[in-house]
Amino acid sequence: MAALLASAPLLALVVRAFADEWRAPALVPQQLGLRGVQIAFSGSSAEAFGNSLLVAVATAMVALVLAWPAARVLGERRLRHPAPVFLLLAMPLLVPSYAVGTGLTEWFIRLGLDGTLPALVAGHLTFVLPYVVLVLLSGFGPRLTALEEVARVNGLSPFRRLLWVTLPAAAPTVGASALIGFLVSWSDYGTSLALGGGRPMLPVVLLPFVGADPQVAATLALLFLAPAVGVLAAATRAGRMPL
Amino acid sequence: MTGTRWRAGARWRAGARDAALLAPSLAALALLFGGAIIGAARVSLVPLGQGPTLEAWRDLFDDPLFADAVLFTVRTALLSTALAALVALGLALAVRRRGALVRILLALPVPVPHLLVATVAVVWLAPGGLADRALGGLPVTPVRDPAGMGIVLVYVYKEAPFLLLLVLAALGRGHQESDEAAAALGLTPFQRLRWVTWPTVRSPLVVGSIVVLAFALGAFEVPLAVGPSNPPTIAEYAREATQGDLVSGQSTAAAALLLSAVASIALAAIAVRAARDPQGG
Amino acid sequence: MSGHELDCRDLSVSPGDSPVLRGLSLTVPAGSRTALVGPSGAGKTTLLRAISGLQDIDAGEVRLGGEPIHARAVHRRGIAVVFQEPRLLPHIDVQDNVALALRAAGVGRRERRRTAAAQLEEVGLGGLADRRVQGLSGGEQQRVALARALCANPRLLLLDEPLTALDPSRRAALRRVIVELQQQRRLTTVIVTHDRSEAAELGQRIALMLEGLIVQHGEPRTLFERPVSAAVARFFGVSNLIPSGAETLAIRPEHVRLEREGGRRGIVVEAVYAGDHVRVVVECGGQRLRAHVPPPDAPRVGEQIGVILPSEHVWPLPAATSRPEVTGSSAAPRVTL
Structure with a gap:
């Protein structure tokens, strides 16, 4: 019952996506069809899906690699004065992403990187990296250190320790932070708009359709939702939420 | 003597190692974030092909539309955040003893993009939308209304679950034990709410609310999708400025966005200070 | 400030569906101290939660000072x-x-501080009033918890394994504090522990709980030396249960004497040094008898030895009865071996 109530708004989106004709005040579409799908999968929309996916995956990966050592230091509370570090991490989360994008565009134009995928990844990294560090650090601490000590005492080399002990033990947090990194990048509008320089990104392409053509908007919205559904499915299976 | 020196050396080495481990991410952040802010400041002060000038800032403060935008943005953002926090708190108290299923259902909107929630809101709540058709007319029209009710609605729907997760996480750590101990000492349910539960959830709620507020102040996909065209939010105002005059528009936009960034940071600082008051409840 | 009698009658409690207490009855006289012991899983904590109201009861009643309190909200029971x-x-x-x-009771700030300071003094923490809780050691925190409970001026004090998390020396110190304060105030008190010797030191009386029922409640000596059943005997370390005709005879290992000459002859099959005594097992006419003897007198494994069971210490277990709560002690009957 509750599940039905929670999914009702989204079910309407599915109907809307496949309704070629659905004039008010009818509660049921007059004609079903694939017009929305055709438009959504042609031209810049399809390209936008690919761009968004590529940028989100790349951003999450880069963020994870950069965040790992920092999360380790912060999670094990090794710093005597961690406040400045956390302040620096918090800053990008407090500033409009459009402001970050606009400021960075200035430099990317000079560097000739304007509108490239690396520029978009760099822009998203500004606020994805803090999220990933903040989630990842909860995976480190005395519990993990204790396991690593066991591995050490048992003579595992640093590489095997990482592979057999640290990574498996930290896997849930690593997974959660990667997913959050992906979703934050995937959902971002402001930076993509400012840095895209004409390169289509899914949210940027979707927005104009919301007012102009609800059918196409609904179809693109379902595409936009796909990764989130995947995340929820994975989280439900793992029996916990990523946040 | 040598022992002390050796220990000092070891501590220095550990500190250097930690600094080296922090360096990649902090350097990347400092470069990108610092670069963005400096870049924005530069654009606002040095328009393309011109010398340094304060014109963009002067234009900004002289424009009555910008004043409207600031007022509108701050009002909707504060309202969204306060309502989301209230809803999250109420839900948390209602479901704190419930199982995982209820919590997962309530957390459903967390990974869903804002723009998607806005799209759903339009499909249902716009004039001629599904709710309109099903009920044969809505008492109010939240989509594109000048008061920005649609914006608030979307933010509350999207952010209350996020805050709920933070609050429930705080309530999970030994709160029930403390609450039982307080009950056994003779504290009434209301006293326990005030002296045990509220201090437990206060700081995660404040931190989460700051993130929500900052987002609501700065993001503009939701206002673009469900908000009125007039007044605009600050981000919308900046966007419109870039589409006007190619040179001065960029500067005005950058100035507006910088101002919004400073306001967010200032509000966050005030909130953190207020939350630090030990007997604030 | 003296206590009130606690009276639990036919309590049935099923936390999480499976029954844990099955018609349990327990009476703790006003102003007295009962130690509740039992193996883990017996339902000790569940009983305390049911009495304090943190756990709903399915059937039965809880009375304090004569009034039924089981329908009251937790904070209205006057139980700390x-x-x-x-x-x-x-x-x-x-x-x-x-x-x-x-x-919570609306006492003014100055009065609160004064009372808290006096209470902290009593538990041996005078001078820590302004400290933050996180900086305290485990033992200090538990003393603060005790002071907090006493400050509520309760009609009944329940302590759920309050010493378990502490190391042995702090444990002994806090044990003394608990006993002293209870005696001063004559506060009706129930202390849960899973350690039988701690129960003997803490309780004026001991209640043994097995599988959701109180199987024996009486003075410590009675439970240690006059157990009502084999299960009680085993819990209190009466390791010699000797079948004799239709009945079973019980004797504690420290009461068994070993003699070089005379007695029932047997062979020592085990002798383990345990610090203050040596644990000896003697194979004797197809039975294994256990004795605790002082280290200097300990025999060696393989030695032939005489076993003497002093008749004043031999206790025939009552024939299996279903009536759980038995109080008091009967005189030791004559035993012939």
Whole structure:
């Protein structure tokens, strides 16, 4: 019952996506069809899906690699004065992403990187990296250190320790932070708009359709939702939420 | 003597190692974030092909539309955040003893993009939308209304679950034990709410609310999708400025966005200070 | 400030569906101290939670000072609980934790501080009033929890394994504090522990709980030396249960004497040094008898030895009865071996 109530708004989106004709005040579409799908999968929309996916995956990966050592230091509370570090991490989360994008565009134009995928990844990294560090650090601490000590005492080399002990033990947090990194990048509008320089990104392409053509908007919205559904499915299976 | 020196050396080495481990991410952040802010400041002060000038800032403060935008943005953002926090708190108290299923259902909107929630809101709540058709007319029209009710609605729907997760996480750590101990000492349910539960959830709620507020102040996909065209939010105002005059528009936009960034940071600082008051409840 | 009698009648409790207490009855006289012992899983904590109201009961009643209280909300029962973990509130200092119940009752700030300071003095923590809770050791935190419970001026004090998390020396010190304060105030008190010797030191009386029922309640000596059943005997370390005709004879290992000459002859099959005594097992006519003897007198494994069971210490277990609660002690009957 509750599940039905929670999914009702989204079910309407599915109907809307496949309704070629659905004039008010009818509660049921007059004609079903694939017009929305055709438009959504042609031209810049399809390209936008690919761009968004590529940028989100790349951003999450880069963020994870950069965040790992920092999360380790912060999670094990090794710093005597961690406040400045956390302040620096918090800053990008407090500033409009459009402001970050606009400021960075200035430099990317000079560097000739304007509108490239690396520029978009760099822009998203500004606020994805803090999220990933903040989630990842909860995976480190005395519990993990204790396991690593066991591995050490048992003579595992640093590489095997990482592979057999640290990574498996930290896997849930690593997974959660990667997913959050992906979703934050995937959902971002402001930076993509400012840095895209004409390169289509899914949210940027979707927005104009919301007012102009609800059918196409609904179809693109379902595409936009796909990764989130995947995340929820994975989280439900793992029996916990990523946040 | 040598022992002390050796220990000092070891501590220095550990500190250097930690600094080296922090360096990649902090350097990347400092470069990108610092670069963005400096870049924005530069654009606002040095328009393309011109010398340094304060014109963009002067234009900004002289424009009555910008004043409207600031007022509108701050009002909707504060309202969204306060309502989301209230809803999250109420839900948390209602479901704190419930199982995982209820919590997962309530957390459903967390990974869903804002723009998607806005799209759903339009499909249902716009004039001629599904709710309109099903009920044969809505008492109010939240989509594109000048008061920005649609914006608030979307933010509350999207952010209350996020805050709920933070609050429930705080309530999970030994709160029930403390609450039982307080009950056994003779504290009434209301006293326990005030002296045990509220201090437990206060700081995660404040931190989460700051993130929500900052987002609501700065993001503009939701206002673009469900908000009125007039007044605009600050981000919308900046966007419109870039589409006007190619040179001065960029500067005005950058100035507006910088101002919004400073306001967010200032509000966050005030909130953190207020939350630090030990007997604030 | 003297206590009230606690009377639990036919309590049935099923936390999480499976029954844990099955018609349990227990009476703790006003102003007395009962130690509740039992193996883990017996339902000791569940009983305390049912009495304090933290756990709903399916059937039965709880009376305190004659009035039924089981229908009242937790905070209206006048029962203070000290838990296994201190459960102090981290955001307020020590004295505010101690005075929490007074604050709840609307007592003014100055009066609260004065009472809290006096209470802290009593548990041996004078001078820590302004400290933060996090800085305290485990033992200090548990003392603060005790002070907090006493400050509520309860009609009944329940302590749920309050010493388990502490190391042995702090444990002994806190044990003394608990006994002293209870005696001063004559506060009706129930202390849960899973350690039988701790129960003997803490309780004026001991109640043994097995599988959701009180199987014996009486003075410590009675439970140690006059157990009502084999299960009680085993819990209290009466390791010699000797079948003799239709009945079973029980004798504690420290009461068994070993002699070089005479007695029932047997062979020593085990002798383990345990610090203050040597644990000896003697194979004797197809039976294994256990004795605790002082180290200097200990025989060696393989030695032939005589076993003497002094008749004043031999206790025939009553024939299996279903009536659980038995109080008091009967005189030792004559035993011939």
